[in-house]
Each structure stands twice: as structure tokens, then as C-alpha cells.
Amino acid sequence: xxxxxxxxxxxxxxxxxxxxxxxxxxxxxxxxxxxxxxxxxxxxxxxxxxxxxxxxxxxxxxxxxxxxxxxxxxxxxxxxxxxxxxxxxxxxxxxxxxxxxxxxxxxxxxxxxxxxxxxxxxxxxxxxxxxxxxxxxxxxxxxxxxxxxxxxxxxxxxxxxxxxxxxxxxxxxxxxxxxxxxxxxxxxxxxxxxxxxxxxxxxxxxxxxxxxxxxxxxxxxxxxxxxxxxxxxxxxxxxxxxxxxxxxxxxxxxxxxxxxxxxxxxxxxxxxxxxx
Amino acid sequence: xxxxxxxxxxxxxxxxxxxxxxxxxxxxxxxxxxxxxxxxxxxxxxxxxxxxxxxxxxxxxxxxxxxxxxxxxxxxxxxxxxxxxxxxxxxxxxxxxxxxxxxxxxxxxxxxxxxxxxxxxxxxxxxxxxxxxxxxxxxxxxxxxxxxxxxxxxxxxxxxxxxxxxxxxxxxxxxxxxxxxxxxxxxxxxxxxxxxxxxxxxxxxxxxxxxxxxxxxxxxxxxxxxxxxxxxxxxxxxxxxxxxxxxxxxxxxxxxxxxxxxxxx
Numbered sequence: 001x002x003x004x005x006x007x008x009x010x011x012x013x014x015x016x017x018x019x020x021x022x023x024x025x026x027x028x029x030x031x032x033x034x035x036x037x038x039x040x041x042x043x044x045x046x047x048x049x050x051x052x053x054x055x056x057x058x059x060x061x062x063x064x065x066x067x068x069x070x071x072x073x074x075x076x077x078x079x080x081x082x083x084x085x086x087x088x089x090x091x092x093x094x095x096x097x098x099x100x101x102x103x104x105x106x107x108x109x110x111x112x113x114x115x116x117x118x119x120x121x122x123x124x125x126x127x128x129x130x131x132x133x134x135x136x137x138x139x140x141x142x143x144x145x146x147x148x149x150x151x152x153x154x155x156x157x158x159x160x161x162x163x164x165x166x167x168x169x170x171x172x173x174x175x176x177x178x179x180x181x182x183x184x185x186x187x188x189x190x191x192x193x194x195x196x197x198x199x200x201x202x203x204x205x206x207x208x209x210x211x212x213x214x215x216x217x218x219x220x221x222x223x224x225x226x227x228x229x230x231x232x233x234x235x236x237x238x239x240x241x242x243x244x245x246x247x248x249x250x251x252x253x254x255x256x257x258x259x260x261x262x263x264x265x266x267x268x269x270x271x272x273x274x275x276x
Numbered sequence: 277x278x279x280x281x282x283x284x285x286x287x288x289x290x291x292x293x294x295x296x297x298x299x300x301x302x303x304x305x306x307x308x309x310x311x312x313x314x315x316x317x318x319x320x321x322x323x324x325x326x327x328x329x330x331x332x333x334x335x336x337x338x339x340x341x342x343x344x345x346x347x348x349x350x351x352x353x354x355x356x357x358x359x360x361x362x363x364x365x366x367x368x369x370x371x372x373x374x375x376x377x378x379x380x381x382x383x384x385x386x387x388x389x390x391x392x393x394x395x396x397x398x399x400x401x402x403x404x405x406x407x408x409x410x411x412x413x414x415x416x417x418x419x420x421x422x423x424x425x426x427x428x429x430x431x432x433x434x435x436x437x438x439x440x441x442x443x444x445x446x447x448x449x450x451x452x453x454x455x456x457x458x459x460x461x462x463x464x465x466x467x468x469x470x471x472x473x474x475x476x477x478x479x480x481x482x483x484x485x486x487x488x489x490x491x492x493x494x495x496x497x498x499x500x501x502x503x504x505x506x507x508x509x510x511x512x513x514x515x516x517x518x519x520x521x522x523x524x525x526x527x528x529x530x531x532x533x534x535x536x537x538x539x540x541x
Contacts, residue, residue, distance in 0.1 A: 050495075053499060055495060055498060055499055077501050077503070080498075080499060080500070080501050081501060084499065084500070085496075085499045087492065087495070087496055087499075089489075089492060091444055091489070092489045092492035092493050092496065093492065093493065093496035094440065095436070095437065095440065095493070095496075095497060096408075096436060096440060097407075097408050097436065097439050097440045098408065100511075101408075101511070101512075104510075104511035105497075105500060105502070106500040106501060107509075107511070108508055108509050108510055108511060109500060109501040109502045109503065109508055110501055111507045111508060111509050112509060113509060114509060114510060114511055114512070114513050117509065117510075117511040118511055121511060137443075138440075139443040139444060139447075153500065154500070157500065157501070
């Protein structure tokens with residue numbers, strides 16, 4: 001059994017729509033990877049997220065999670081345990097009135113014995129660094145904290161894949177930083193496979209691989225360095241590049257000898273200093 | 277708007293707070309039934325002692341509990357006045373065509389005391405049990421009836437979601453209200469009809485947003501493998517302890533006293 005999510009020739013059409021939201025998408029997400037999916041609004045990235053764990057079923061083609069087909073009703077709960085989704089609005093995915101009870105919601109649904117749930121909840125809250133908030137009602141938490149509660153709720157189900165559908169879109173810069181550092185830790189320390197859907201290019205830079213979507217298709221695929229060096233192509237799709245990359249691009253336009261694939265501020269400093 | 281208390285729960289860690297919610301619900305029901313068993317004033321001594329002890333143990337003063345009577349004062353007064361004038365018997369005072377009778381006075385006072393005890397007794401339950409624990413208790417007590425079609429788990433889940441979203445929707449109402457006021461909406465002047473009309477621009481966006489939230493939440497719950505109450509486990513299982521046994525024994529004494537007052541004296 002292959003340890004990967006395999007997307008093969010997937011098309012998806014919303015019932016009330018006449019156009020395909022996804023057109024012949026092919027992807028392979030291997031266990032342990034950190035993948036970022038970027039694309040302008042309406043490019044189909046959120047639709048794709050909901051296909052990964054069978055919330056939507058492909059109109060054509062197939063998606064398999066560790067070899068389990070999402071079209072098969074018998075697999076659906078196993079798939080959802082393996083691949084959890086964190087959604088955009090933290091308020092709309094927290095079910096319980098106490099933080100630890102919400103984290104327990106997933107394992108409770110899976111029928112895990114009470115002692116084991118307790119253990120998982122404590123562990124999950126430890127990972128997202130919210131242990132001291134276990135007894136608090138969620139509405140008193142900040143956006144970033146709420147989103148980390150949502151992440152803990154997924155971790156407690158012990159998934160191999162965590163899909164994040166624009167988890168930082170509704171957060172302030174501080175909350176965004178909290179969530180992204182949690183996501184990175186999940187990948188590096190806990191070995192979780194991460195699929196991060198985002199429209200913040202600075203977040204995509206952190207991934208091992210970036211997938212660019214446009215109008216329902218995968219148009220580019222590669223390391224952040226490969227992707228973001230193609231400034232012109234990204235702009236044509238309607239996407240930005242990270243600020244420093246943009247700066248490097250413009251400086252090159254002015255005739256400065258700078259690499260095209262500068263991704264972080266530190267790299268920029270390294271490139272600029274010899275020129276001074 | 278961020279600190280919203282729901283219900284009248286007073287957080288605490290007293291012996292009464294720590295009782296299993298099921299124990300408290302059952303005892304409250306028993307207490308209500310027993311109040312109707314009593315048929316003379318002397319019999320009320322038992323529930324009054326019972327409440328006094330419970331109040332002492334819970335750390336909530338009787339005075340505070342009596343505050344719960346305030347919104348019901350009209351009903352209590354009405355009960356008294358109706359009894360006072362309607363019951364036939366020895367006339368002790370005449371007001372125009374109405375007669376105040378001795379029996380009426382007795383009956384009125386008797387009914388009022390029963391109502392007061394009823395309200396104080398039940399408020400002790402809601403004062404010492406958080407809404408969410410209460411929900412767990414109700415779910416657990418209704419569970420045996422799910423075989424005959426009582427949707428115990430579903431009701432509890434609905435209660436939980438309602439409790440969870442009250443603060444969220446309150447915040448949202450506040451936001452929409454401010455947004456509409458910034459555009460010239462007026463929520464506070466005019467007659468009843470006008471004021472009701474002015475709520476439309478508040479309620480329509482609120483409902484639309486609530487439905488959107490419901491859709492999102494359903495998707496998130498499904499994605500976390502929610503499929504109803506079957507085969508579901510709970511992290512916190514309710515457990516009866518020695519305190520609960522003690523509470524039941526105490527209620528047993530209360531029942532014995534009430535029944536004796538009715539049938540033996």
C-alpha cells in the first residue's frame with residue numbers, strides 16, 4: 001500500500017455550476033512532504049482541499065489516500081482519519097464550549113476509549129502550545145489561538161496528512177506567525193505531511209514544494225526557488241511573489257547583478273552586501 | 277461583549293457543584309414531586325431544611341437564590357390574590373363584591389410557599405451546574421429512551437452548538453449593528469412598529485451569516501468523522517461518587533418526611 005495521496009486525472013464540477021472547477025488535475029503527495037498550493041481566487045485550490053478527504057467526490061478521475069479510493073463509501077471514515085482538514089474560519093470549526101472538549105471531538109467520533117482520548121488531547125494541546133488554555137471557552141481566545149485549537153483537534157485524530165485550507169486568511173500578522181510556526185513544527189518534528197493552501201507567498205516559501213493552480217489546473221510545480229524565480233509567469237496568472245523576490249526582480253531590471261531566486265530577507269542581505 | 281455568562285451558573289467547587297449532573301437532575305425532579313405531596317404547612321419543614329442544608333453546602337446564600345423570584349413576582353402575587361378571593365369559606369373581610377375568606381388566606385399562603393420552594397429548589401440546580409454539564413447529564417439520562425426514538429444525542433449536540441455559538445453570534449450582532457448605524461440606521465427611536473422594522477437590516481445579515489456558519493461547521497464536523505451518536509465515546513464520562521450516594525440518601529429522608537407528613541399525621 002503506497003503511503004501517499006494520489007490525484008489522477010481529477011475533474012470536479014459543482015452541482016449548480018456549468019463549468020468545471022477542476023480540470024484534469026494530477027498530483028502526488030508523498031508522506032512527510034510539506035507542500036504549498038497557491039493560486040488566485042477561483043483557481044480551484046479550496047475545492048481540491050475538500051476532495052482530499054472525500055468531502056467532495058471527483059466528477060471524473062480518482063483520488064486515493066494510502067491506496068484508499070475516496071469514491072468508495074466504505075473507506076470514507078478511514079480516509080478522514082488519515083487526512084484531516086483545517087479550515088479558514090476558526091470560529092466555524094470549533095464545536096465545543098471548552099478548548100479541551102473541542103480537541104476531544106475528533107477522537108470521540110472515532111470511538112477511542114476515554115483514557116486514550118485524554119492522552120491524545122493533552123499531547124495535541126502540548127504540540128500547539130495551548131496547554132494552559134485547556135479549560136478556557138474558545139470565544140475568549142485570539143484568532144491565532146483558535147486556529148491552533150482547530151489544528152490540535154485534527155492532530156488528536158492522529159492523521160498522517162493535514163490539509164490546511166487558507167488557515168491564516170482571517171488572522172492578524174501575529175496569529176499568522178503563530179499558526180505557520182506550528183505548521184512547520186508539525187512537519188519537521190511530528191513528521192506530518194502538510195498541504196498548505198495559502199495566498200500568502202511568504203508562507204509558500206517555507207514549503208518543500210509549491211504547486212501553482214490557475215483556472216482549475218495545475219500550471220506550475222516545483223521547489224519554491226524554481227517557482228518564484230519565474231516572476232513574469234506568476235504575475236501573468238495574477239499572483240504575487242514574496243516581497244524580497246519582487247525587489248530582486250526590480251533591481252535586476254535596473255541592471256544590478258542579483259540572483260533571480262532570492263526568497264528571504266537574509267538571502268537578500270547576502271546578495272546585496274557584496275555589491276555595496 | 278467578550279465576557280458573556282450564559283444561564284445563571286455560579287462557578288464553584290463545592291460539594292453540590294461536584295455532584296454528578298444526573299444526580300442533581302433526578303433529585304430536583306424528586307424534590308418538585310414531593311412538594312406536591314405535602315398538604316399542610318408543617319410538612320414544608322422538610323423541604324425547607326433540605327434547601328437550607330443544600331444552600332450551606334453549595335456556598336450560595338438563600339438570599340441570592342431568592343433573587344431568582346424577582347421575574348416571577350407577578351405570578352406569585354397573582355396566585356396569592358386569586359386564592360385569597362376565590363376560595364369559599366369563613367368570611368373575614370369584605371371588599372365590595374369580593375370576600376376574603378380564612379380558607380382563602382390559608383390556601384393562598386400555602387400555594388405561594390410551594391411556588392417559592394419550587395423556584396428556589398430548581399434554581400439550585402442551574403446555579404451549581406454549568407450549562408454544558410447539564411447538557412451531558414440530560415443526554416445521559418435520556419440515553420435509555422433513544423431506543424424508543426428519543427434523539428438524546430442529537431438534542432445534546434444541538435444544545436452544545438447553541439451554547440458554543442451564542443457568544444459568536446452576539447459579537448456578530450454587535451458588529452452588524454455598528455455597521456448599520458454607521459450607515460444611518462436607527463435602532464432606538466420611534467414606536468414599536470418602527471423599532472421592529474428597524475431590526476430587519478440587522479436580522480437579515482445575521483441570519484445569512486448564521487446559515488453560512490452552519491454550513492461551514494457541518495463540513496468541519498463531517499471532516500472530523502462526526503456521524504451521529506452511534507459508537508461515539510466521550511473523553512469525560514460521568515461518574516457517581518460517594519457524594520452522590522449521600523445526596524440520594526438525603527433525598528430519601530426528605531421523601532420519607534414529606535410522605536409521613538401527608539399520610540401519617
